[in-house]
Amino acid sequence: MSLASAPLAEETTRHQPVGLIHQQPAGPGRPHPFGRGTRSPKDPHAAGDVGDIRLARVAAAYRGFLESLGLDLTDPDLAGTDYRVARAYQELLGGLQPSAEPKLTTFPNTQGYAGIVSVTGLPFYSICAHHFLPFFGTAHIGYVLGDRLLGLSKMARVVDLYARRPQLQERLTEQVATLLDERLAPAGVIVSVEARHLCIEMRGVSRTGVTTTTMAVRGTFKDTNLQQQFLGQLRSAHAAPRSGEG
Ligand code: ZN
Numbered sequence: 001m002s003l004a005s006a007p008l009a010e011e012t013t014r015h016q017p018v019g020l021i022h023q024q025p026a027g028p029g030r031p032h033p034f035g036r037g038t039r040s041p042k043d044p045h046a047a048g049d050v051g052d053i054r055l056a057r058v059a060a061a062y063r064g065f066l067e068s069l070g071l072d073l074t075d076p077d078l079a080g081t082d083y084r085v086a087r088a089y090q091e092l093l094g095g096l097q098p099s100a101e102p103k104l105t106t107f108p109n110t111q112g113y114a115g116i117v118s119v120t121g122l123p124f125y126s127i128c129a130h131h132f133l134p135f136f137g138t139a140h141i142g143y144v145l146g147d148r149l150l151g152l153s154k155m156a157r158v159v160d161l162y163a164r165r166p167q168l169q170e171r172l173t174e175q176v177a178t179l180l181d182e183r184l185a186p187a188g189v190i191v192s193v194e195a196r197h198l199c200i201e202m203r204g205v206s207r208t209g210v211t212t213t214t215m216a217v218r219g220t221f222k223d224t225n226l227q228q229q230f231l232g233q234l235r236s237a238h239a240a241p242r243s244g245e246g
Contacts, residue, residue, distance in 0.1 A: 056086075062081075066081065092127055095164030104184075106149060106150050107149050116233065117145065118141070118230060118233050119156075120140040120233075121140065122139045126169075128166075128197060133203075134198050135169060138195075139193045140193075141192075142221070142230040144226070145187065146185045158176055170214050173191050173192075173214040187220045192213065195211065
């Protein structure tokens with residue numbers, strides 16, 4: 001399977017193992033993009049144990065792309081670009097790998113905390129599935145606890161998991177909300193994502209600095225009052241001057 005035909009995430013449902021939505025049966029015929037295959041690398045630049053990662057195919061495809069643009073591949077500036085790009089996308093699309101799903105260990109809510117837990121300003125970088133150009137920004141997550149709570153650092157891992165795929169901002173927002181809703185079973189969860197899209201800024205209408213905002217809610221956050229409470233926390237968190245400034 002080429003990178004270009006890698007399946008995008010289906011909309012997740014409660015019956016699917018979230019985070020594993022890209023997993024087709026491994027093995028012959030349906031290898032993972034950048035996943036484990038059986039071929040040994042022919043990449044002279046490949047570091048030892050990248051072993052069966054499919055860099056060579058992506059690099060060859062990218063070489064074809066550069067050639068079809070009429071570029072002179074003997075230009076020293078383009079030497080090795082094919083493999084550099086392949087490696088860069090291996091990292092940028094790391095969320096496609098089955099091993100990318102973070103372990104989401106939860107803890108009992110022994111204190112019976114009933115307020116909103118907010119984790120805001122989580123930075124992310126993603127690749128727009130429509131144009132394969134970057135979009136990037138920050139994600140904000142709030143949840144009202146059920147019986148379990150989640151280590152706060154895991155929120156960033158969840159955002160990263162879904163950001164490092166060919167994505168749409170709307171889907172990214174929904175997928176983060178769905179995973180947290182399923183794994184944490186909170187009373188409610190809200191995810192807000194603000195992003196700039198280079199496919200808007202560098203091409204087409206070419207508007208610089210436009211921010212696109214998306215929001216997904218589950219459970220008690222369907223209540224607009226609770227949404228407003230979260231958005232209020234968000235505004236004050238990001239309006240607050242840092243101590244020492246003044
Ligand atoms: Zn786009």
